[in-house]
Amino acid sequence: xxxxxxxxxxxxxxxxxxxxxxxxxxxxxxxxxxxxxxxxxxxxxxxxxxxxxxxxxxxxxxxxxxxxxxxxxxxxxxxxxxxxxxxxxxxxxxxxxxxxxxxxxxxxxxxxxxxxxxxxxxxxxxxxxxxxxxxxxxxxxxxxxxxxxxxxxxxxxxxxxxxxxxxxxxxxxxxxxxxxxxxxxxxxxxxxxxxxxxxxxxxxxxxxxxx
Amino acid sequence: xxxxxxxxxxxxxxxxxxxxxxxxxxxxxxxxxxxxxxxxxxxxxxxxxxxxxxxxxxxxxxxxxxxxxxxxxxxxxxxxxxxxxxxxxxxxxxxxxxxxxxxxxxxxxxxxxxxxxxxxxxxxxxxxxxxxxxxxxxxxxxxxxxxxxxxxxxxxxxxxxxxxxxxxxxxxxxxxxxxxxxxxxxxxxxxxxxxxxxxxxxxxxxxxxxxxxxxxxxxxxxxxxxxxxxxxxxxxxxxxxxxxxxxxxxxxxxxxxxxxxxxxxxxxxxxxxxxxxxxxxxxxxxxxxxxxxxxxxxxxxxxxxxxxxxxxxxxxxx
Numbered sequence: 001x002x003x004x005x006x007x008x009x010x011x012x013x014x015x016x017x018x019x020x021x022x023x024x025x026x027x028x029x030x031x032x033x034x035x036x037x038x039x040x041x042x043x044x045x046x047x048x049x050x051x052x053x054x055x056x057x058x059x060x061x062x063x064x065x066x067x068x069x070x071x072x073x074x075x076x077x078x079x080x081x082x083x084x085x086x087x088x089x090x091x092x093x094x095x096x097x098x099x100x101x102x103x104x105x106x107x108x109x110x111x112x113x114x115x116x117x118x119x120x121x122x123x124x125x126x127x128x129x130x131x132x133x134x135x136x137x138x139x140x141x142x143x144x145x146x147x148x149x150x151x152x153x154x155x156x157x158x159x160x161x162x163x164x165x166x167x168x169x170x171x172x173x174x175x176x177x178x179x180x181x182x183x184x185x186x187x188x189x190x191x192x193x194x195x196x197x198x199x200x201x202x203x204x205x206x207x208x209x210x211x
Numbered sequence: 212x213x214x215x216x217x218x219x220x221x222x223x224x225x226x227x228x229x230x231x232x233x234x235x236x237x238x239x240x241x242x243x244x245x246x247x248x249x250x251x252x253x254x255x256x257x258x259x260x261x262x263x264x265x266x267x268x269x270x271x272x273x274x275x276x277x278x279x280x281x282x283x284x285x286x287x288x289x290x291x292x293x294x295x296x297x298x299x300x301x302x303x304x305x306x307x308x309x310x311x312x313x314x315x316x317x318x319x320x321x322x323x324x325x326x327x328x329x330x331x332x333x334x335x336x337x338x339x340x341x342x343x344x345x346x347x348x349x350x351x352x353x354x355x356x357x358x359x360x361x362x363x364x365x366x367x368x369x370x371x372x373x374x375x376x377x378x379x380x381x382x383x384x385x386x387x388x389x390x391x392x393x394x395x396x397x398x399x400x401x402x403x404x405x406x407x408x409x410x411x412x413x414x415x416x417x418x419x420x421x422x423x424x425x426x427x428x429x430x431x432x433x434x435x436x437x438x439x440x441x442x443x444x445x446x447x448x449x450x451x452x453x454x455x456x457x458x459x460x461x462x463x464x465x466x467x468x469x470x471x472x473x474x475x476x477x478x479x480x481x482x483x484x485x486x487x488x489x490x491x492x493x494x495x496x497x498x499x500x501x502x503x504x505x506x507x508x509x510x511x512x513x514x515x516x517x518x519x520x521x522x523x524x525x526x527x528x529x
Contacts, residue, residue, distance in 0.1 A: 023290070023293060023294075023297075023493070023495070025493055025494040026494070027494075127303070156297060159297075159301065159303075159306070162303070162306075165306070167306075167307075167310065169306050169309050169310050169313075170289075170293050170296075170313060171293065171296065171297045172293060172294060172297035172493060173297075206487065206488040206489055208298065208299060208300035208301075208487065209300050210300070210301060210302075210303060211302060211303060211355070
């Protein structure tokens with residue numbers, strides 16, 4: 001039932017909006033994983049990021065995509081919580097909670113062959129400005145070293161719907177997927193490789209500033 | 212196949228002729244691809260395939276009825292303006308103003324649909340021109356003000372105002388529009404502009420030697436430009452008497468104007484893209500780039516053709 005609702009939501013709402021109001025230029029589509037387990041690591045500018053990344057995959061793969069999202073925000077009220085869990089299919093993460101292994105749910109999802117959507121910047125932050133990546137993605141790659149991590153750079157969605165704004169202004173967005181990277185053996189070099197790859201993808205687009 | 216009701220017969224035959232050309236182009240491309248397989252002919256065949264889609268969408272839009280046609284032209288303009296705004300640097304404080312600028316599109320196309328020459332002509336160059344800087348001033352951020360208001364005004368003019376002339380042609384009164392009505396005039400403009408692009412490209416590929424604007428568009432040559440100009444004059448003189456109120460000699464002249472204006476529009480958009488360091492304005496149409504890459508010639512050809520028609524033909528001067 002919820003899978004059908006998810007399917008319809010993406011078919012009738014997300015895809016038409018992306019196609020008509022926003023418009024996507026996708027580069028490096030061949031780098032996106034065909035099947036799980038895999039991790040998509042993207043920069044974060046807008047609530048639209050998750051929907052856009054999910055719309056890059058065929059509709060029948062939707063239920064395998066699991067965005068990791070902050071529990072304190074997305075589970076804050078009943079309606080949002082239902083929507084986030086059932087229609088988007090988030091895996092709630094407790095920010096700053098003390099637990100034995102905060103990544104346990106993500107590891108379980110990878111073991112089930114699902115594709116995780118992660119935003120290593122943590123939060124949306126200032127639109128169209130990158131923040132430092134948090135190391136969680138490296139710990140995850142370390143515990144599942146065979147899983148490919150695909151860096152995806154997105155531009156434009158922060159202009160269309162930045163944090164704290166309620167009206168959508170049409171802008172084309174660019175989505176550039178890079179080649180997958182795997183666990184390199186230590187956290188520092190892995191984070192370095194991810195950062196380098198993101199910077200290269202960002203430079204590829206010749207994007208103009210947004211201040 | 213019966214001719215749809217309300218559609219001028221000549222428009223129907225012109226569309227049939229365009230499909231004839233398209234079939235010919237597909238055959239030539241298939242032969243070239245067979246003889247000479249590779250990236251070059253793959254690109255060519257992607258372009259031809261895109262032409263099939265574009266011409267079919269355009270045909271459906273203009274044969275249905277005038278409201279559908281105008282909405283279609285407005286939507287195409289929206290896509291072009293959105294591409295423009297997505298490419299240029301913008302300021303975060305101007306988001307709301309950009310939204311107002313988008314809303315200028317339906318207003319401008321309604322004025323065109325009403326065939327209200329005065330409102331059509333003043334809305335963007337006067338009212339939006341005054342409104343955008345006024346709102347920016349009231350918001351009160353002065354850093355980057357001149358750049359923001361300059362780029363927004365130019366974008367509104369070169370995309371929304373210029374392209375809305377297509378809808379204005381469509382709305383021309385039957386008494387002045389000639390044997391095929393407004394749809395005939397629109398078809399004449401669009402078909403000749405696109406034909407000129409293809410002819411320039413083909414002549415340039417075959418005989419191109421001397422560069423015409425090397426700093427802006429290094430692939431464009433004098434041979435391509437002049438070959439395109441001559442071909443478009445001939446096609447204009449042939450098609451004009453069927454689609455416009457012009458006799459063949461004036462129609463040939465109109466073809467020449469469309470060819471020159473189309474070339475200038477093309478290189479002007481190239482200059483804009485080169486300044487921003489992008490090759491294509493987007494990735495919407497395979498083999499062509501974005502919508503702005505496809506309508507670049509029309510941004511000059513549409514206003515030039517419309518105003519020439521308005522001054523000379525609609526007013527009875529010729």
